[in-house]
Structures are given as C-alpha cells and as structure tokens.
Amino acid sequence: MSETTNLTPKKKMKLWKKLILAIVAIMIAFIIVVLAIFFGVWHDEIANVRSMEHVRERNAEHLDGSVYQMNAQGGFYFDEFIAQGGVSSDSELIGFITDHITRGVIDMGISESEIACASFTAQTEEGDTIWARNYDFKKTNVMIVFTEATEGRHASVSTADLQFLGLDTESDMNGLMDKITALASPFVPLDGMNDAGVSCGIYMSYQGEETIATNQDTEKPDITSTTLLRLILDYADSVEEAVELAQQYDLHDSAQTSYHYMVADSTGKSAILEWVAVGGTDVTDNDGSSRQLVVTYNDDDAHIGEAEGASDYQWITNFIIQPDYYAEDVTPPGFDRYEKIYEDLSATNGVVVDEWAAMDILSNVGRRTWNNDDGNGCTVHSVVYNLTDKTVLWVSNENYDDETAIFEFKLGE
Numbered sequence: 001m002s003e004t005t006n007l008t009p010k011k012k013m014k015l016w017k018k019l020i021l022a023i024v025a026i027m028i029a030f031i032i033v034v035l036a037i038f039f040g041v042w043h044d045e046i047a048n049v050r051s052m053e054h055v056r057e058r059n060a061e062h063l064d065g066s067v068y069q070m071n072a073q074g075g076f077y078f079d080e081f082i083a084q085g086g087v088s089s090d091s092e093l094i095g096f097i098t099d100h101i102t103r104g105v106i107d108m109g110i111s112e113s114e115i116a117c118a119s120f121t122a123q124t125e126e127g128d129t130i131w132a133r134n135y136d137f138k139k140t141n142v143m144i145v146f147t148e149a150t151e152g153r154h155a156s157v158s159t160a161d162l163q164f165l166g167l168d169t170e171s172d173m174n175g176l177m178d179k180i181t182a183l184a185s186p187f188v189p190l191d192g193m194n195d196a197g198v199s200c201g202i203y204m205s206y207q208g209e210e211t212i213a214t215n216q217d218t219e220k221p222d223i224t225s226t227t228l229l230r231l232i233l234d235y236a237d238s239v240e241e242a243v244e245l246a247q248q249y250d251l252h253d254s255a256q257t258s259y260h261y262m263v264a265d266s267t268g269k270s271a272i273l274e275w276v277a278v279g280g281t282d283v284t285d286n287d288g289s290s291r292q293l294v295v296t297y298n299d300d301d302a303h304i305g306e307a308e309g310a311s312d313y314q315w316i317t318n319f320i321i322q323p324d325y326y327a328e329d330v331t332p333p334g335f336d337r338y339e340k341i342y343e344d345l346s347a348t349n350g351v352v353v354d355e356w357a358a359m360d361i362l363s364n365v366g367r368r369t370w371n372n373d374d375g376n377g378c379t380v381h382s383v384v385y386n387l388t389d390k391t392v393l394w395v396s397n398e399n400y401d402d403e404t405a406i407f408e409f410k411l412g413e
Contacts, residue, residue, distance in 0.1 A: 045101065049183065058141070062399075075153070088222035088250070119131065119191075120313060122345060123351050130384055131264045134362050141161075141169060143185040145185045154195050154234055154235070155411055156192050158189035158230075159190050193411070198237065198263065205260045206258065208258070210286075213256050216288075222252055232245055239269045269298065270298045272296045276320060281326070319332030319335060355391075363400055394408070
C-alpha cells in the first residue's frame with residue numbers, strides 16, 4: 001500500500017491547502033510579472049492618460065466643444081518618427097501612431113477640414129514679443145498639450161483638435177479607448193510655443209483651382225503638415241532654425257488640402273513659410289509635387305506690399321502672400337480679416353498694451369461676429385503666446401468675458 005493512502009484526512013487537508021497556496025502564489029507572481037511588463041512598456045502612456053483633465057464643459061448653444069488638458073510624459077516616439085524618415089501621407093502617420101502609441105489597439109483617422117485662421121506678431125509696451133492666433137472651424141473638442149523637455153528637445157505647449165484623431169465632435173471623450181486615441185494629440189498640433197520662445201501655427205491656404213495639397217517628391221525625408229509643426233516646437237531654437245528644419249524635408253499636406261505657416265521667436269523675428277510653384281498663380285498652382293518653399297521674413301517683405309515693408313510685425317490669414325499669385329479681380333480668401341488685423345495693429349505701430357490688448361484684436365475677427373462666409377461657424381480658441389516670458393493666455397470659443405473659459409499658463413510651471 002502506498003504512503004499517500006496511509007495519510008489521515010487531516011494530513012490530506014493540509015496537503016491540499018499547501019497545493020492551493022502554491023498555485024495561488026504562482027498566479028500572483030505571474031500577475032505581478034505581467035503587470036511589470038505592461039507598466040514597463042506603457043508607463044508613459046499610463047501616466048499621460050492619468051494626466052488628462054476635462055477643464056471646460058461643452059455648450060452646444062454657443063457651438064462650444066469641450067476642452068481637455070494633457071501633460072505628455074516622455075518622447076511619445078517622435079524621435080523614432082524622425083529617425084525612420086518621417087511619413088509621406090496621413091495613412092502612414094496613422095500607421096505609425098497605431099503601431100507605436102496604441103500598439104495596434106485603436107484604429108484612428110485624420111479628417112479633412114477647411115481651417116480659416118488668423119495670426120499676428122506684436123510687441124507689448126514692456127517690450128515683450130507676442131504671437132497671437134485664432135483657430136476658426138466648427139464645434140469641436142480640443143486638447144491643450146504640454147510636453148516635457150528631453151535630451152535635445154524643448155518643452156512646449158500646443159493645441160490639438162481631437163476630431164483629427166477621429167474622435168466624435170458631438171460628444172465628450174467617453175471611456176478609456178477615447179483617451180488612448182487622444183494620446184496621439186502631440187502629433188497633430190495646430191499652434192504652439194516651446195521653452196526657447198519659438199512659436200508656430202498652421203493655416204489653410206486654398207491653393208490651386210480646387211485646393212491641391214502640397215506633395216513634394218525629392219530625395220529628402222518626408223513630413224506631414226502637423227508633424228512639421230511638432231518638429232519645429234521640439235527642435236527649433238529660433239526662426240532661422242525653424243526654417244532650416246522645414247528646408248530639410250519634403251512636405252506632404254494632410255487631409256488633401258494646402259497650408260502655410262507662421263513662425264516667430266522671442267527676438268521679434270518672424271517668417272511666413274509657403275510652398276508654391278515657381279511662377280505659379282492660384283489658377284495654375286495645381287501640381288503639389290512641383291511646389292517649393294518660399295520664406296518671407298518680417299524684416300524683408302517690402303516686395304509683398306507697402307504696408308508689409310513698413311511694418312516690423314507680421315500677420316497672416318488664409319491666402320498666399322506672394323506678389324501676383326492672384327489675379328487683380330480676385331479677392332483672396334481671408335483678405336478682409338487680413339486688412340482688419342493690419343488696421344488694428346497699424347493704429348499703434350504694432351505695439352499693444354499687453355496680452356489682453358492682443359486678444360482684443362483677435363476678438364475683432366472672431367467668427368461669431370465677423371462676416372462669416374466660409375462655413376467655419378466659430379472660433380474654437382484664441383491664444384496669445386508671450387515669447388519673452390514663455391506665458392500663455394488661452395480663451396475657449398470667444399468666451400472672452402467668462403473666467404471659466406480663460407486659461408493662463410507659464411512653461412515650466
């Protein structure tokens with residue numbers, strides 16, 4: 001007879017308890033290992049999701065979407081993005097984001113849009129350089145994104161429209177899956193400022209007979225519209241470096257439309273970056289692959305016009321500023337707002353009392369009050385970056401008198 005069969009019921013019970021405890025211990029150890037691996041792989045993503053805050057509620061009657069805020073820890077794989085030579089299309093960008101940030105868990109889309117925006121630079125009475133911007137579109141949710149400085153890269157603050165990541169514009173972010181999708185917000189900034197005092201914004205430029213996207217095709221590495229802005233925020237110390245970065249890449253505009261950019265730095269220098277066909281006009285500029293980068297600096301723009309040549313500041317809306325691009329009988333898109341901004345700035349020679357005075361100029365061309373004929377029903381956000389002090393004055397949906405819609409930040413705090 002075997003030894004086991006000689007065990008008493010009490011000893012058998014103890015043996016079973018030991019076996020069960022051993023199994024439980026193995027299961028706990030396995031769970032700990034799995035959690036450790038999970039945290040090791042996704043620790044930045046976990047921290048970033050936990051940092052997300054819903055800081056402003058939506059208001060459908062006023063076309064207000066929700067406002068969120070996120071502190072993006074780590075490098076969100078942008079170094080890997082640059083190292084692989086960027087991407088040449090929205091689908092490739094979506095693939096990169098899906099593979100690296102969501103690990104294939106979430107499918108995302110980048111949607112087409114018509115963005116009618118405005119920006120300008122100015123000086124405060126105290127001598128600070130400011131850069132101001134309206135983002136005009138339709139009701140949508142946005143994310144204010146803070147990124148941390150890492151080796152060789154700047155900290156920054158920027159604003160992303162969450163609809164570009166395929167998130168619903170008619171409801172708030174719902175549940176973990178929406179938050180995981182929103183982790184890609186650093187890849188789709190519309191404007192921003194870094195801790196070197198460099199700011200940048202993107203604006204639709206409506207080029208060609210039927211808005212043809214820039215789609216350069218040389219031996220240079222590739223980059224898309226919003227990722228070029230991210231590149232500038234992360235790596236540029238000045239306007240000159242921002243231009244140098246842009247010159248190193250073939251630009252592929254996102255969402256099958258065309259854009260131009262404005263960059264500025266704390267020295268007061270600024271530039272408008274436009275991709276146009278040499279000798280092309282609005283009617284003939286229909287080959288996005290033939291366009292070349294043309295840079296117009298604020299201190300070298302007399303060829304644009306008398307007003308531009310006489311001004312130290314610079315301003316932009318939604319048309320190509322290059323001479324003879326439009327026929328004499330054509331009114332470029334956003335030209336009325338361009339004239340209004342110049343009227344307000346020139347009244348004080350480009351000097352404003354403070355950030356709120358600059359915000360007043362933005363409010364004068366806000367889409368809820370301006371003659372709105374382009375389908376963009378509202379100004380989603382207005383922002384004034386102080387490039388000298390590295391501060392931000394940010395207002396949601398033209399609610400300039402509502403304290404709950406006004407946000408003030410300082411990089412590093």
